[in-house]
Amino acid sequence: MKVGLIGLGKMGLNLGQNLMDHNHSVVAYDLNTAAVKELESKGAKGTSSLKELVEALETPRILWIMVPHSVVDSVIDELTPLLAKGDIVIEAGNSHYKESIARYNKLKEFGVSFLDVGTSGGMEGARNGACYMIGGDEEAWNHVEPIFKDTAVENGYLYAGKAGSGHFLKMVHNGVEYGFMAAIGEGFEVLEKSDFDFDYEKVARVWNNGSVIRSWLMELTEKAFAKDAKLDEIKGIMQSSGEGKWTVETALDLQAATPVIAMSLLMRYRSLENDTFTGKVVAALRNEFGGHAVVKN
Numbered sequence: 001m002k003v004g005l006i007g008l009g010k011m012g013l014n015l016g017q018n019l020m021d022h023n024h025s026v027v028a029y030d031l032n033t034a035a036v037k038e039l040e041s042k043g044a045k046g047t048s049s050l051k052e053l054v055e056a057l058e059t060p061r062i063l064w065i066m067v068p069h070s071v072v073d074s075v076i077d078e079l080t081p082l083l084a085k086g087d088i089v090i091e092a093g094n095s096h097y098k099e100s101i102a103r104y105n106k107l108k109e110f111g112v113s114f115l116d117v118g119t120s121g122g123m124e125g126a127r128n129g130a131c132y133m134i135g136g137d138e139e140a141w142n143h144v145e146p147i148f149k150d151t152a153v154e155n156g157y158l159y160a161g162k163a164g165s166g167h168f169l170k171m172v173h174n175g176v177e178y179g180f181m182a183a184i185g186e187g188f189e190v191l192e193k194s195d196f197d198f199d200y201e202k203v204a205r206v207w208n209n210g211s212v213i214r215s216w217l218m219e220l221t222e223k224a225f226a227k228d229a230k231l232d233e234i235k236g237i238m239q240s241s242g243e244g245k246w247t248v249e250t251a252l253d254l255q256a257a258t259p260v261i262a263m264s265l266l267m268r269y270r271s272l273e274n275d276t277f278t279g280k281v282v283a284a285l286r287n288e289f290g291g292h293a294v295v296k297n
């Protein structure tokens, strides 16, 4: 199939190559001309505007948007007047499912189908086989299924149902990811605070072989400790780009109890501050009621 790929960042560039590996042709666009040139050198047709990209595709066009969450709307706004009835827009970044439903409804007015796709597996997945969670109209889905089948790992895609369901699934997936990673981090913190002398790379490796908690995240843990045995080179600041927050907000709306995910999100926020006012207040109170020592600046 012929795919118009918009967004050639870490994910888009890898996906473009993955598509071409499977004999799909890629017409590519990004504001970053160096990225366009790079994909061109691998066999894609590069373009220098969304208009040029759209004109290089045959109807019904397939447009795959792979841009940061913050610019999805501006891309769709610029793209919409260029499209024709029957075209299919795939948005495969990390968007909030409610935004995806709104985008679906808006494009529907123009007769354009919108598929919301949660993509997991990182850059490696985008390059060699990703995991996709897809929502939107089944008819549009049936038309584009081959490109998902080809660029996913085996059994690595699911048409989940109506508009929004793809990004809803990905949101919850990321909530699970937060909790899972927090538990791994906490486990190693207990080891680090003990008076045993563990080799963390070896610990992660043995936990990856036959244990209940073997997993890709544990493999990545093993890899990280192989590079830096005690992670001395990095600070414990845990950024977050929103999916965990959305999961917790949604869970609160649904009255679904998700303490593990919620705490893992709050711990990420906490990690952004070295010395917190909460910490000062708690320390002062302990000192007041129990005479417990405080550490002075």
Ligand SMILES: O=C(O)[C@H](O)[C@@H](O)[C@H](O)[C@H](O)COP(=O)(O)O
Residues within 6 Å of the ligand: 094, 119, 120, 121, 122, 174, 177, 239, 240, 241, 242, 243, 244
């Ligand atoms: O499934 C995945 O491949 C990841 O979840 C991926 O989508 C991305 O790395 C996260 O969005 C990071 O999310 P945070 O920045 O919120 O940790």
